[in-house]
Amino acid sequence: MVNFAIVGCGHIAKKHAEAIKQVANANLYAVCDTVPERMDDYVKEYGAEAYTDLDRLLADENVHVINICTPSGYHASIAKKAAEAGKHVIVEKPIALTLRDTNDIIEACSRNDVKLSVVHPNRFRPAMIWLKSIMEKGLLGKISHANATVRWNRNQQYYDQAPWRGTKALDGGVLMNQAIHNLDLLVWLMGDVEEVFSMSATRIRNIEAEDVSTGVVRFTTGALGVIEAATTIYPKNLEESISIFGEKGTVIIGGTTANFIEHCQIEGMSQNEIEQIVNEIKENPYGKPGHQCIIEDMIQAIHNDREPIVTGNDGKRALELVLALYKSAETNQPVKLSSLM
The missing domain is CATH 3.40.50.720 (NAD(P)-binding Rossmann-like Domain)
Structure with a gap:
């Protein structure tokens, strides 16, 4: 025990x-x-x-x-x-x-x-596990670009629940708090980011940090990416998605919390194969709760003396991306992640 x-x-x-x-x-x-x-x-x-x-x-x-x-x-x-x-x-x-x-x-x-594990539970969603596996197999071919989108609502009442919410010292804005899970998935799927350019604003919520952010990224592979994140969407959460565009395939994982395969076309994969995968995930889009997976994995890591699945360095990679986007928005200049070190 x-x-x-x-x-x-x-x-x-x-x-x-x-x-x-x-x-x-x-x-x-x-x-x-x-x-x-x-x-x-x-x-x-x-x-x-x-x-x-x-x-x-x-x-x-x-x-x-x-x-x-x-x-x-x-x-x-x-x-x-x-x-x-x-x-x-x-x-x-x-x-x-x-x-x-x-x-x-x-x-x-x-x-x-x-052992050190960071809670990024969205990696354990069935659709994301499947997408990761086909990318590791190279089924999408050379990747041209990817999109990470979080269009959610966090109203003023949400931020007013506690004085630390929306502050730069204790919380951060939409990138640090809400979208960081989506950004973790982006880096997990696409690899390390080399450079970013970003703009952000506090448009609607009465908070210190940003409530909307947009950015473009260049991965070390040469692939590009687009990031959009907001807590200003009226009147409720609209979507969270990850879209991957490759020379041999296109996959969009979407829904309000990125659980469903919304589009899939892969060279050499029949429509029947695609429909079977889409339907299997639709029947169980959430899978085992991600926090439960994190707990189970920690126990196994302790017993087997191995690293947890989501390591401290994984958490660092997601944070580096957020901080680079922040720095770019503040300076109105492109930022290389190597400059943050």
Whole structure:
């Protein structure tokens, strides 16, 4: 049995608790929050121990894995403390808000020989697993370009729920908070980004960070990409999609949260084959919950002494792309990712 402890009992913590509950050899042993009443439901429903002091939690030898579910600006300090205490770490996206903090997290986990996984659960969606597999097989041929689109709604009430939402110090805007999952998929599928040019704005929401962003990217392969992300879409979430355009095929994964094959044409693949794949995914578009996959993978990584599927460096790659887009928007200049180092 692997004992997990959730730090930060806000909205996303419930997904972690439910994921842990669904895994046979996982146990939600403890929760930690500075506001005691936020932990009440976890104590009652899951039998978790309640801690208001992080240091006391980390001193508990029964805790094996720390799940960090706090506002993003606190990820780094908690992750480093957890690693120093010999605890494995699962950190919600983004891994951190700066590359310095990210590097510190990765180094602390490596130095203390603990596992580090970043929560990018969309990689475990059936459509994305299928798309990754056909790209690895080269079935789309040489890729010309790709599109990553997030057209969602986060109204003012969403941002007003907590003072940290939409701030640059603790949260970030649509790129750092909402679209980073989509950007993780883009890099996972297309490979490293070499250069970006971006424009962003705060058009409608009363927040410090951006509520809309557009950008173009050049991958190290020479392929190009287009990014569009917004939380200004009226009146509700419209779409999230990943589109890949190759010399031998075109695939668009879409829907409100990028779960369905909306278009597929691949050289040498019959219409019947394509329809079978499309229908199979339509019957089970969400698959096993991504957070549950992350929990299961962490347990296997511990038992088999291997890296988790979504590593700290994976989280860093997604963050680098966001930070490059931010820097480009601020300077109105193209930005090479190598300049961020």
